[in-house]
Amino acid sequence: MLRTSAIALVLMASQASAQSVCESVSFSDVGWTDITTTTSVAKQILEALGYDVDVSVLSVPVTFASLSGGDVDVFLGNWMPAQNAGVEGYLADGSIESVNVNLTGTNYTLAVPTYTYDKGLKDFADIAKFSDSLDEVIYGIEPGNEGNDYLVSLIDANTHGLGEFEVKESSEQGMLSQVRRLYDRGEDVVFLGWAPHPMNVNFDISYLTGGEEFFGGEGVVNTLTRKGFSADCPNVGTLLSQLNFTLPMESEIMGSILDDGEDADDAVKAWVAKNPAVLDAWLDGVTTTSGAEGLPAVKTAFGL
Numbered sequence: 001m002l003r004t005s006a007i008a009l010v011l012m013a014s015q016a017s018a019q020s021v022c023e024s025v026s027f028s029d030v031g032w033t034d035i036t037t038t039t040s041v042a043k044q045i046l047e048a049l050g051y052d053v054d055v056s057v058l059s060v061p062v063t064f065a066s067l068s069g070g071d072v073d074v075f076l077g078n079w080m081p082a083q084n085a086g087v088e089g090y091l092a093d094g095s096i097e098s099v100n101v102n103l104t105g106t107n108y109t110l111a112v113p114t115y116t117y118d119k120g121l122k123d124f125a126d127i128a129k130f131s132d133s134l135d136e137v138i139y140g141i142e143p144g145n146e147g148n149d150y151l152v153s154l155i156d157a158n159t160h161g162l163g164e165f166e167v168k169e170s171s172e173q174g175m176l177s178q179v180r181r182l183y184d185r186g187e188d189v190v191f192l193g194w195a196p197h198p199m200n201v202n203f204d205i206s207y208l209t210g211g212e213e214f215f216g217g218e219g220v221v222n223t224l225t226r227k228g229f230s231a232d233c234p235n236v237g238t239l240l241s242q243l244n245f246t247l248p249m250e251s252e253i254m255g256s257i258l259d260d261g262e263d264a265d266d267a268v269k270a271w272v273a274k275n276p277a278v279l280d281a282w283l284d285g286v287t288t289t290s291g292a293e294g295l296p297a298v299k300t301a302f303g304l
Contacts, residue, residue: 022233023289024052028063028075031142032172033254033264034196034221035077038102038245040268042076045239045282048301050289059144061086067226068095073233074240075224079194081216082108086146087224095227099237103196103221103245108147110138110208111193113183117206121190124154124210128161130188136165139178139191143169147192150214160210173258179203196250198258221245239286239294249275269302276304 025046029039043053058066060083066072068090078087078098090096112121121130127138140148151167154160170178175191176199182189183203193205223240230237249271256267272278279298286294 022051022236024054025233025236026054026056026071026073028058028066028072028077029055030060030063030075030077031057032077033257034194034250036264037250037253037257037268038076038243040264041245041272042074042239042243044265044268044301045243045298046236048298049235049286049294050297051236059142060146061144064090064096067224070226073226073229076102076221076243078222078224079106079108080220080222082214082219083146097225097227097229098222099225099230100223100241100243101220102223102243103247103250104218105247106195106219106221107207108192108194108219109211109215110151110190111199111205112188112190112208114204114206115186116188116190117208119188121188121208122206123208125160126208127165127190130190131164133188134165134190138165138167139175139189140167140169141172141175141192145169147215150211151192176258196247196254198251198255201251201255202259235287235289239282242282242284242286244281249278272302273304276302279304 027039027042029036039055043055046053056066056072058072063072063075064087067075087096091098110124110127116130119130120126127134138151140151142148148167148169155162155165155167168178179189179191179199180203190208193199193207199205223243225237225240230240253267253271256262256270257264260267262270276299279295279302283295283298288294288297
């Protein structure tokens with residue numbers, strides 16, 4: 001009898017420990033509008049299910065280090081193959097786990113206005129030929145980004161004759177403001193572009209060939225977690241394994257944020273209200289923290 005009671009106490013303690021692990025979930029948002037969008041989706045769903053959610057804005061390298069160290073639980077923005085060099089060591093040693101492919105069909109490499117592409121700037125090898133009209137500048141995104149680092153490595157090695165070029169690092173919004181200014185004047189500009197993103201609608205742009213060694217071709221975005229997170233918090237793990245997005249979805253929400261000035265949470269909520277069927281697949285088998293069916297609670301939170 002005592003032994004049975006002792007086992008019961010151990011099981012209760014184990015369940016309580018698991019629950020304490022799962023009371024809160026932390027995310028990294030690297031400040032890109034697409035990741036802000038998908039992180040908002042996850043945050044609002046988890047809050048509706050009863051979790052406390054913390055979102056920190058961190059650079060990509062800090063995100064990987066924080067996941068590896070257990071300081072962050074989840075990252076929805078592992079763009080592959082572009083981030084492979086930064087994450088492969090952590091995946092190999094098991095300190096970071098890839099738990100889902102949340103988006104397919106992505107593109108990420110240097111882009112130019114189509115009017116510049118039509119002039120002959122179609123490949124990385126063509127950039128130096130346009131050095132004067134480009135002012136020997138390539139516009140990148142936030143400091144520490146692997147894409148910037150790759151471009152800098154090309155410059156340092158004078159690959160394709162890029163030795164005199166400079167990568168101007170900025171935020172996503174800062175870079176796009178520079179592109180807008182030059183684009184509206186009909187001037188040549190080369191910059192890091194990607195899809196999904198409203199830039200593909202707001203500008204007539206074309207992507208360059210020649211960067212496949214680093215950027216690859218069509219890519220994917222993976223969901224990463226710290227080691228053991230899905231085992232520690234299986235309910236959230238189930239949600240993460242089912243939380244899949246599409247290019248049109250992300251581009252539409254991002255357009256509301258970037259073009260219309262909406263708050264990310266509001267833009268996500270409005271999109272889900274117009275597309276409630278997505279919740280069925282996302283929340284299949286997912287419960288609230290109290291063990292109730294998750295879908296009704298989330299629908300209520302989204303005003304459905």
